[in-house]
Amino acid sequence: MSQPPTPPQQPYGGGQPADGNPYAQQQPGPYGQQPGAPTGNPFAQQGQQPAPFGGAPYAPPPPARNNIGLGVLAALGAAVVAAVLYGVLAGTIEREVGYAAIGVGFLVGFVASKVGGSNPAVLGASAVFSLAAVFIGQFIxxxxxxxxxxHVGFFEVFFDHFGDLLDVWKEEADFMTYxxxxLAPVxxxxxxxxxxG
Structure with a gap:
């Protein structure tokens, strides 16, 4: 024979269920906690303020990243900085480094796209500016x-004899130079x- 079912137990404190929930307590809990007091449960939702107008809280809008003008200006600024760094590196070790040319292009593309978004005009500007940055870096x-x-000053060679510098570049350019x-625009x-991404 089966045993008769046991009646459900009342919540602690003998109170009536709140809003049809038999486990809700309207009186202090077993350890003297008041309703709404911290329970030690980090996932408990206590003390939350309702969102304005009774809706769910909203996330702030993402930053505007589809600004072509700012993207092109960011590409230009990154290209100038990268050209100087590339040129100083090449002049210090007296040779060109392929990884540095790749780094120039990557930096220009990354900064331009981070500021201006993935607009084709921004991508095109970053490719052109990275090519120019490596070219100017080679001249530096x-x-x-x-x-x-x-035994003359750098600025005298770079600015006063730029035509001669271009002739030397043409004579010295090889497969690796090109x-x-x-590699920079790629x-x-x-x-x-x-x-x-």
Whole structure:
């Protein structure tokens, strides 16, 4: 034979269920806790303030990232900084470094896309500016090397003899020089994709 079912127990304190919930307590709990007091449960939702107008709290809007003008300006600024760094590195070690050319393109693309979004105009500007940054960086490196060899100032070589510097660049350019120029825009697209991801 089966045993008769036991009647459900009343919540602690003998109070009546609140809002049809048999486990809700309207009186102090077993350890003297008042309703709404911290229970030690980090996931308990206590003390929350209702959202304005009774709705759910809303997230702040994301920052505007579809600004073409700011993206192009950011690409230009990053290209100027990267060109100087690339040129100083090449002039200091007296050779070009492929990883540095890739880094120039990646930096320009990443910064431009982070500020301006993934607009095709921003991507195109970052590719062009990264190519120009590596090109100017090569000139800065050559100017540093020639200023040491000729014992003249860097600015004199770079600004006063820019035509001669271009002739030297044309004579000294090889496959690797052009490869570094091509790698920068490719890396700019990679940096832009990383910024969007």
């Amino acid at each position: 490196g050559m100017s540093m090397i020639l200023s040491d060899l000729l 490869l570094f120029l091509i 890396a700019a697209f990679g940096g832009a994709r990383k910024a969007d």
